[in-house]
Amino acid sequence: xxxxxxxxxxxxxxxxxxxxxxxxxxxxxxxxxxxxxxxxxxxxxxxxxxxxxxxxxxxxxxxxxxxxxxxxxxxxxxxxxxxxxxxxxxxxxxxxxxxxxxxxxxxxxxxxxxxxxxxxxxxxxxxxxxxxxxxxxxxxxxxxxxxxxxxxxxxxxxxxxxxxxxxxxxxxxxxxxxxxxxxxxxxxxxxxxxxxxxxxxxxxxxxxxxxxxxxxxxxxxxxxxxxxxxxxxxxxxxxxxxxxxxxxxxxxxxxxxxxxxxxxxxxxxxxxxxxxxxxxxxxxxxxxxxxxxxxxxxxxxxxxxxxxxxxxxxxxxxxxxxxxxxxxxxxxxxxxxxxxxxxxxxxxxxxxxxxxxxxxxxxxxxxxxxxxxxxxxxxxxxxxxxxxxxxxxxxxxxxxxxxxxxxxxxxxxxxxxxxxxxxxxxxxxxxxxxxxxxxxxxxxxxxxxxxxxxxxxxxxxxxxxxxxx
Ligand code: 5AD
Ligand code: SF4
Numbered sequence: 001x002x003x004x005x006x007x008x009x010x011x012x013x014x015x016x017x018x019x020x021x022x023x024x025x026x027x028x029x030x031x032x033x034x035x036x037x038x039x040x041x042x043x044x045x046x047x048x049x050x051x052x053x054x055x056x057x058x059x060x061x062x063x064x065x066x067x068x069x070x071x072x073x074x075x076x077x078x079x080x081x082x083x084x085x086x087x088x089x090x091x092x093x094x095x096x097x098x099x100x101x102x103x104x105x106x107x108x109x110x111x112x113x114x115x116x117x118x119x120x121x122x123x124x125x126x127x128x129x130x131x132x133x134x135x136x137x138x139x140x141x142x143x144x145x146x147x148x149x150x151x152x153x154x155x156x157x158x159x160x161x162x163x164x165x166x167x168x169x170x171x172x173x174x175x176x177x178x179x180x181x182x183x184x185x186x187x188x189x190x191x192x193x194x195x196x197x198x199x200x201x202x203x204x205x206x207x208x209x210x211x212x213x214x215x216x217x218x219x220x221x222x223x224x225x226x227x228x229x230x231x232x233x234x235x236x237x238x239x240x241x242x243x244x245x246x247x248x249x250x251x252x253x254x255x256x257x258x259x260x261x262x263x264x265x266x267x268x269x270x271x272x273x274x275x276x277x278x279x280x281x282x283x284x285x286x287x288x289x290x291x292x293x294x295x296x297x298x299x300x301x302x303x304x305x306x307x308x309x310x311x312x313x314x315x316x317x318x319x320x321x322x323x324x325x326x327x328x329x330x331x332x333x334x335x336x337x338x339x340x341x342x343x344x345x346x347x348x349x350x351x352x353x354x355x356x357x358x359x360x361x362x363x364x365x366x367x368x369x370x371x372x373x374x375x376x377x378x379x380x381x382x383x384x385x386x387x388x389x390x391x392x393x394x395x396x397x398x399x400x401x402x403x404x405x406x407x408x409x410x411x412x413x414x415x416x417x418x419x420x421x422x423x424x425x426x427x428x429x430x431x432x433x434x435x436x437x438x439x440x441x442x443x444x445x446x447x448x449x450x451x452x453x454x455x456x457x458x459x460x461x462x463x464x465x466x467x468x469x
Contacts, residue, residue: 012038013027013047017064018055020248021210022089024161026053029088029115031148031228036119044075045459049084049122056176058350062091066102068166075107082123086110093134094354102132107356110168112181113137116144136182142191143289153202158401158430159413160204164192164219164232170251172278172322173289173356174349177212178354186219187233189227196236205430206244206399206413207236215250215259230262239267243399243432246417248274249316252292264307270415271308272342275301276316280335283327284321287360294335301339312342312387319376320349322360322367329372336379339377342387344380347372388418390439396420398435400428419444 002460005455012033014026029051030040041047052068055061065087072085086108087099093111100106111134114121124131153160167182168175196207209232211217216227227235233245245268252275262269277297279285285293292300304311317332336344348369351358391414398412398420405411410424412435422435428449435447436454 005263009047010038011046012039012049012051013041013044014051014053015044015068016053017061017089018053018057020161020208021212022053022055024163024210025112025115026051027148027156027161029053029118031146031152032116032118033122034149034152035146036122043096045079045081047083049086051086051088054089056090056094056180056352058347059352060350062095065091065099069099069103069105073103076105079221082375084108084122084124086117088112090176093180094176096132096134100132106130108132111135113141116141128315131349140461142187147195147198147262148200148202150202151206153199158399159206159208160199160202160210161210162192162195162199163187163210164216164229164247165217168212169216170213170291170401171289171356173287173360174278174318174352176209176352176355179354181212184213184216186217189219189221189232192219192232193235193239196242197239200239200241205242205401205432206246207242209233209236209245209247211247212249212252213251214247214395215254215256215426228256228258230256230258230260230435233266233269237266242268244415245269246272250275252290252297252300254279255304257303260303263304263311271303271311272314272416273311274314274316277335277339278316278318279321279324279328279332281324281331284331287323288318288321289356294331297335298338314343315339315340315341316345316347317376317380318347319372320347320364322357322364323362324349324364324372329375333376333379336376336383340387341383343384346373346376346380350398367390385440385442387416388445389417391416391437391445392440393437393455395434395436396447397432398422398447399432400424400430402429414445420447421445422447422449424449 012030016022016026030370050072054065084107085105087106088110092109099109107130108121109132110121113136114133115436121131121133165186167184168177168186171178215229217232218226221227236245278288278290280294282293396414398414400410400412402411404421408423409421412420414420420435433449436450437445437447439446
């Protein structure tokens with residue numbers, strides 16, 4: 001019998017946990033492996049290589065990895081099929097060897113800075129001792145990661161992520177990111193533009209620029225000059241075919257005048273901004289080492305709204321940080337009421353070993369965290385629904401990006417990232433249409449296409465209306 005294993009295309013299954021940066025990274029790992037014969041599969045049972053791209057941000061997220069590794073070990077033992085198991089992402093970076101010690105099934109552990117070395121790392125994998133690669137290499141991984149083929153980009157949809165900045169120097173006292181993703185680095189301007197052109201030529205209409213601290217972006221241009229995020233957005237907006245730009249996640253202290261001006265001047269930049277504050281209490285912001293006060297944050301929002309009155313905000317909030325009193329928590333509720341969020345992500349503080357918060361006095365009891373989270377969630381859910389209802393009767397520009405749930409329907413995204421359903425013919429996929437919003441559900445809004453002439457003049461949400469929600 002002839003051995004055909006070498007000729008058979010190998011199948012890759014990546015399971016992605018956590019943030020959008022991991023989603024982007026998973027695609028780049030697939031791109032790195034494509035020239036080596038690996039094809040993505042959505043079916044884990046078909047895979048020759050399973051990669052878990054992990055998240056370390058909260059304890060629950062990290063622990064999921066170990067239960068998944070247990071399941072994979074069993075699948076390999078009992079399924080009668082051999083496959084390679086790799087662990088990537090922030091748990092890999094933070095725990096390295098420890099993962100291999102805790103789970104004997106793991107063949108390869110590799111951190112986010114080594115993704116370009118994946119083919120070589122795989123060739124080093126032999127059953128026995130796992131390969132662990134968590135160094136921060138000298139070379140720029142992005143220089144060595146191949147760009148995706150156009151048909152692969154197309155298969156991923158009309159919106160795409162593009163990482164422009166990695167790492168963080170802020171050292172908020174609850175956060176593992178400065179340790180797992182390292183110091184802040186920005187990709188050079190031309191490198192970002194090249195990747196963006198490739199995505200847009202393949203049909204991408206909306207780009208979301210990513211970074212753990214994306215608004216600290218300061219990439220070098222060809223002349224060696226440092227370029228900020230506002231200028232990067234201006235250069236990207238010049239690319240024909242690009243309809244929309246977004247960026248996430250931002251730190252309030254890095255909302256420079258230049259970037260705020262871009263919200264006024266760059267009409268491809270969507271009026272929707274994720275700007276986490278974490279807490280509304282100055283005492284807690286201080287121990288969190290956020291480097292800004294409640295008043296600083298509110299002033300920043302005023303500046304943004306002055307530049308772009310229809311901007312809507314989303315935020316992240318942590319309840320139960322060490323030392324948080326009832327009064328501090330009330331301050332968080334009050335900042336949420338004062339700002340009026342279109343969307344919000346809320347978390348119970350989770351102790352992360354190695355971060356300053358882990359050793360602080362005044363750890364808050366779990367039951368108190370649970371109760372505070374429920375109260376905060378009630379408020380932000382009401383705001384999210386209120387925001388969706390406030391869109392009814394207005395005309396929003398919607399990027400139609402996919403077929404809808406029913407025949408004759410399409411799905412799209414509003415400027416505020418809401419899922420929109422409407423009736424329209426499939427040839428409109430990839431276009432931006434003015435859509436009169438006629439209904440708001442819990443997870444999506446409904447609308448109908450109107451002509452530009454019919455546009456409701458009240459097409460934008462004014463800042464004072466938002467704050468009143
Ligand atoms: N506990 C709870 N939430 C956290 N986040 C970051 N670290 C922690 C932690 N230790 C939240 C922050 C951050 C978001 C990505 O995750 O709100 O903005
Ligand atoms: Fe973590 Fe964001 Fe703070 Fe950086 S700015 S330490 S990524 S929460």
